[in-house]
Amino acid sequence: xxxxxxxxxxxxxxxxxxxxxxxxxxxxxxxxxxxxxxxxxxxxxxxxxxxxxxxxxxxxxxxxxxxxxxxxxxxxxxxxxxxxxxxxxxxxxxxxxxxxxxxxxxxxxxxxxxxxxxxxxxxxxxxxxxxxxxxxxxxxxxxxxxxxxxxxxxxxxxxxxxxxxxxxxxxxxxxxxxxxxxxxxxxxxxxxxxxxxxxxxxxxxxxxxxxxxxxxxxxxxxxxxxxxxxxxxxxxxxxxxxxxxxxxxxxxx
DNA sequence: CTGGGGAAGGGGCCC
DNA sequence: GGGGCCCCTTCCCCA
Numbered sequence: 001x002x003x004x005x006x007x008x009x010x011x012x013x014x015x016x017x018x019x020x021x022x023x024x025x026x027x028x029x030x031x032x033x034x035x036x037x038x039x040x041x042x043x044x045x046x047x048x049x050x051x052x053x054x055x056x057x058x059x060x061x062x063x064x065x066x067x068x069x070x071x072x073x074x075x076x077x078x079x080x081x082x083x084x085x086x087x088x089x090x091x092x093x094x095x096x097x098x099x100x101x102x103x104x105x106x107x108x109x110x111x112x113x114x115x116x117x118x119x120x121x122x123x124x125x126x127x128x129x130x131x132x133x134x135x136x137x138x139x140x141x142x143x144x145x146x147x148x149x150x151x152x153x154x155x156x157x158x159x160x161x162x163x164x165x166x167x168x169x170x171x172x173x174x175x176x177x178x179x180x181x182x183x184x185x186x187x188x189x190x191x192x193x194x195x196x197x198x199x200x201x202x203x204x205x206x207x208x209x210x211x212x213x214x215x216x217x218x219x220x221x222x223x224x225x226x227x228x229x230x231x232x233x234x235x236x237x238x239x240x241x242x243x244x245x246x247x248x249x250x251x252x253x
Numbered sequence: 254c255t256g257g258g259g260a261a262g263g264g265g266c267c268c
Numbered sequence: 269g270g271g272g273c274c275c276c277t278t279c280c281c282c283a
Contacts, residue, residue, distance in 0.1 A: 156269060157264075164262070182272070183261065190260070204258090210275070211259060218257065238278075239256065246254085 143158035144151045147165040152158040167177035169184040173191045178184045186208055189195070195205035197212040201219045206212040217223050217235030225240040226233045234240040 159270085160264080179262075180272085183263095186261075206258080208260070210277085211257095213275085215258070235257075236277095242255075 143153070143155050145158060145161055145165070147162070150161060152161060163179040167179055169178040169181050170176070171178070171184055171187055171191075173188070176187060178187060189207040195207045197207070197209050198205040199212060199215055199219070201216070204215065206215060214236060220235070223233035223235045225235070225237050227240060227243055229244075232243065234243060
């Protein structure tokens with residue numbers, strides 16, 4: 001089943017200021033075509049610890065449920081990525097840059113509930129025309145998706161969202177459909193085996209930049225997600241969540 | 254059981 | 269306004 005938890009991030013408006021988070025030397029990573037991310041692991045921003053426990057209250061999604069949409073890791077060392085990164089493989093999509101693994105701020109985890117929005121993309125492609133415009137109360141206009149309960153403040157955002165229902169990008173190899181062309185490109189890599197993103201530390205290659213980023217965490221001495229109770233750090237939030245739910249943090253957190 | 258990799262979905266921003 | 273790209277997150281599966 002499709003993972004469809006599309007929930008707006010409420011903090012999203014502003015992109016995390018990576019520059020602040022990262023260390024000064026971060027520059028290094030910019031170029032990333034496959035290999036440079038590296039080493040920087042050094043900048044230890046150790047001091048930065050995110051205590052997610054407080055966040056929930058701050059970000060309340062419109063979606064019915066709860067706060068889970070906590071901003072994840074902000075750190076990302078990637079400031080750089082933004083910069084020159086373009087390097088990425090021009091070839092395919094993902095030419096995005098990725099950032100160096102480095103020293104990113106560590107996030108602490110406090111158990112939080114997950115939010116699941118109702119929206120789904122299960123169905124196949126309904127006509128996308130109609131966006132219901134909802135006369136939302138005074139403040140701002142709202143564009144409602146007719147396929148799910150989501151609502152947007154701009155037509156463009158709604159149209160983008162509707163693609164997740166219509167899935168216009170179809171893989172000619174397996175027929176799988178995607179909402180965006182670059183998702184399809186990434187998918188195609190699973191057929192071609194192309195892995196344009198390689199780890200500078202171990203030469204392992206990845207088809208997806210985000211996966212490389214996650215992998216880089218495994219090389220980092222101080223990982224992004226830290227347990228607020230035992231201070232242990234994890235490369236992924238899911239691991240930290242498992243850790244906390246399995247005991248360590250039960251007491252406090 | 255834990256850690257990590259693979260794949261995929263979304264929103265936001267920039268051009 | 270639309271497309272492309274970026275970054276984040278999550279889920280599943282495997283070692």
